[in-house]
Amino acid sequence: MLLLGLLVVAGLAFLAYALSPKAMEPVPRQSRAAFSELAIERGQRVARIGNCQVCHTAKGGPSYAGGYGVETPFGTIYGTNITPDEETGIGSWSLEAFSRALREGIGQRGEHLYPAFPYDHFTKLSDGDVSALYAFLMTREPVRRAAPENDLPALLRFRPLLAGWKLLGFSEGRFEPDPASDERVDYGRYLVEGPGHCGACHTPRNLIQAEKSSQALEGGLSAGWSAPAIAGRIEVAVPWTQGTLETYLRDGYSVDHGAAAGPMQPVGVNLARTPGEDAGAIAAYLLSVMNQDVRRQVEPSQAEAAERLPGAALFAGACAQCHGGGASASAQGLPLERSGATHAETPRNLVNFILHGRQPSASAIGPAMPGFAAILTPAQVAEIAAYVRARYSSEPPFAKLGETVDELVAKAARP
Incomplete structure (x- = not known):
């Protein structure tokens, strides 16, 4: 009672x-x-x-x-x-x-x-x-x-x-400055936690779609794209520096890391239109919460085995002109062994790049890439993604690759 x-x-x-x-x-x-x-x-x-x-x-x-x-x-x-x-x-x-x-x-x-x-x-x-x-x-x-x-x-x-x-x-409350922190780093924390709301995409969510505060900025999902971890342990081909991260935040491209696309692309467009100190502060804060490890390179035997996969021929026809070793300087795409999408836990971003490409704004840097959603079948998209993973990454094959391709192809077909 x-x-x-x-x-x-x-x-x-x-x-x-x-x-x-x-x-x-x-x-x-x-x-x-x-x-x-x-x-x-x-x-x-x-x-x-x-x-x-x-x-x-x-x-x-x-x-x-x-x-x-x-x-x-x-x-x-x-x-x-x-x-x-x-x-x-x-x-x-x-x-x-x-x-x-x-x-x-x-x-x-x-x-x-x-x-x-x-x-x-x-x-x-x-x-x-x-x-x-x-x-x-x-x-x-x-x-x-x-x-x-x-x-x-x-x-x-x-x-x-x-x-x-x-x-x-939800916990209501104002930002509390840290008097022991570097002023630039603390301003970056304010921008990340407050107006920039970076965790809205880059933090995983629980069943009621609230952010998991114990895993802040350790990777999330947004509009069908994976938002990679930007805090905690991350693997990179080349460690981020203040300069490269600041440039990426404003321009959306780093030859050693990847290209901004999907929901991240307008972030760079907007940050490029604010004073440089904003992107600089965000970069300084993120570097203070990152633990960067350099990822293993692909073994030659693994790269040779990848050439026998069905996606190798498709890649040669659709992708190698820009992403292959013999691409001209004017057509040079991002080196795929350095791309975060190639090494990610899920195939979402790689599949989205294949489907939609990348069309940078007029003020942004980095190459454009056409999308192949209207040209390739879902099976062909999956084969190219599997090949890229095997050829340019030392990670195991993508889990649920076919399911992810089907989901994202269906999403791309919706008006």
Whole structure:
């Protein structure tokens, strides 16, 4: 009886918590004159570090007007309109309402927000950066455009249930500087843990899709791509240095490590448009939490055996012109023995590169690569991936290669 009573009390307490957030009064949209140019400039910098435009802009749509679909194991959640439109955007939000959304995951109407919006990271933002980001967004061009309805099971559309997720997977709190740390390294930690929300992709998640804090930055999954470990023990062909990592973060390419693609590609595009000290600080912090080991080279006998695989002929026809030893300097692709995708635990990134290639932005460095999704069959993609793994890596064959190819081919076929 006592246990039943305790359960009832706990249930009522949770219900009270889940339903407790109140709506905040709307305010008139503020003009640009209400904000300092310095705040707007800093807010733009924070928005770029946080890649806000990526998740809040539909393909081909107006900037920050919402509509981009974030795929989760539970369904698709669409980025909202964060332009200052008063009906469909955040034009009627006060600074207090905006701050509550970032730091507590609660919208203006008092609704719990889905954690696809990474408030578990934005809760660490400083007061100054929250105000600056608000200033920047409130001075964008207002766009009247409602975001699509989230594609979720009916039960998960009942937002009070998100209070349970918060109890289990969310810790509110500001970033706490480490007085014993190097100032540059600590600023990098702030950017990684806060506005950059690097762990949202690079940290593994548990069954309720909360980040596993004990494995922070040790590798995750994002939009069908593997986000490699950027902390803890990592294997590399050539150790990262401050210079090479800083360049990779801004330009998306390192001949000794790989090329940014998928969800990582816009990260470099945005960081390249912020002062160099931001990428430099992030690089300094990540190097402080990395334990780098140089991976073993491929034995000649293993490389010779790989040439007898079915994928060898396909590779010679489709890939060797750029990735083979005889490629011309103008067509030279990334040396595959150095690519992280070749040595990864899963074949996801290698398969995605084969399917989609890489199209760097005009300002980025590194070669472009065509995609072969419309040319190769799933079996051929798998054969090339198996060959690349055997020829250029000392790791064992990829597990579940065929299943992964089928999954990613099906994903590529969806509109």
